[in-house]
Amino acid sequence: MRGLKELTWINLKLYIREPIGTFFTLAFPPLLILLFGAIYGNDPSPMFGGYGSMDVSMSGYTAIILSTIGFMNIPITIGNYRELGVLRRYQASALRPRVFIAADVIANMLMLLLGIVLLVSTGWLLHDVRFEGNVLSFVLGVVWCGLAMFAFGYLIGTLAPGARAAQVIGMVFFYPMMFLSGAAIPLEIMPDSIQRVADFLPLTYVVDLLRGLWFGDGWGQHLTAVLVLVGVFVVSAVAAVRTFRWD
């Protein structure tokens, strides 16, 4: 795995040097808490089973960070790298493809976790949000959801004909999912029809699993979500590996 440590470190630095990506991963979710927290507050509500609006939104905002990286950052980066010839330059070196992909996944995962730390700290400081789960279990859930959504992102980046197309396709998935999956707005306040649409969106299962783990559910109570995410991961990863092109 020569070069893994070095490339992961470089990827993290590149991430920080890209202001737009950093904003949406690190700064935007705490801003959501500021905004929606000011609007809805965090008083216990019967609609959310006695929890406050911010309590139930933490897992949704986590899903937003996760899908920002998966549907925006990853496809755009891969599309750009191919179009500019970065992938060709890597291909011509002794860099192994699995090291390239591992370094990218690890760096994105670390940014995801950093984003969640900032998000949860903001929620805790401003609204004293309640966490009733097991930290390790929640982090594992985040990593698992991350792998599934990232794999989908690599597939978009691989299939898109160019950098611009990768960005557009990413957005086509990102925006509807953000609003219709319960990530930005809890599904409880949505009409039934939208809830039925939500059943077809992978991100809905991310929100479902993470919210469950956040409030202390076991993985077994969200078996459908776990299985759907396994499916998304396997199908995306296999398809991405099979269709991958250096140029």
Place this chain on the structure above:
Amino acid sequence: MSKVIEVNEIIKQYGSVRAVGGVTFHVEEGEIFGIVGPNGAGKTTTIECIEGLRKPDSGSVQLLGYVPWQDRLEVAERIGVQLQESALPLRIRVQEALDFFGSLYAECEDSQVLLDRLGLAAKSKATFTKLSGGQKQRLFIALALVNKPQVVFFDELTTGLDPHARRSMWDMVRQIRDQGTTVFLTTHFMEEAERLCDRVLIMDEGKIVALDTPEALIRSLGVERRLVFTVANHWDSQSLVEMPLVDRVEQIGERVVVYGSGERFTSSVVHGLETSGADFRDLRTQDPTLEDVFLSLTGKEIREV
């Protein structure tokens, strides 16, 4: 001299276009070997088949004893590659790129040594996107040398560079060879091939047109020599036309071009001018170049292609 590269009858087709149509040659250790030809001649496809980035449809390549597209990593460990079109992440710094590429190899050159050698020391903290074309190219050379390669490949190294930067690239390529690395390059600049290469393979439409040292290629043509000078308007060229080594004389105003051949062509024309008392100035010879070789072998000017 041992053969570091052996290419045997390689063919590569893209759709209905035959990019390389049965090419055979070898490269010896320690030489600067160049493929020269117009854009679309099949140079890049050939070099990328040797590097192992592409697999030819048929034919074989041996690079340092390996089959490059099968033994990609063994080959990558031992060669350096500069690609015609490639890039680095826009915000990566020069030093970071060198250290990272160095980390990919069992043996690597000290990044400070490379920065100094390629004149990039002052730019070590600059990001890729802030570098000029010449600086990017020098960084790519540094990346190609980072693993102390036995063979280094340069694909259109000086395209897009100004004449000054081009000349300093040539010096750099000679230094690389002088330190024991075999250099394989492609170019569409005939002058570059002529000045730089020990042996030149002229390629056109996927085929080998000629392969030899630049001097031998030029000599083989027996191309006529040219002598150019300026002279007062009323000068009469008849005395030169009648000389034995002179084929013809072109006179446009004050500018005269004398065509001829033979070892003593220049001295006899000068002698003739002196004895006729002509008031000539700015006399110089124009030797045939690889451009002329290409023109005579393919019937077309390389610039037109």
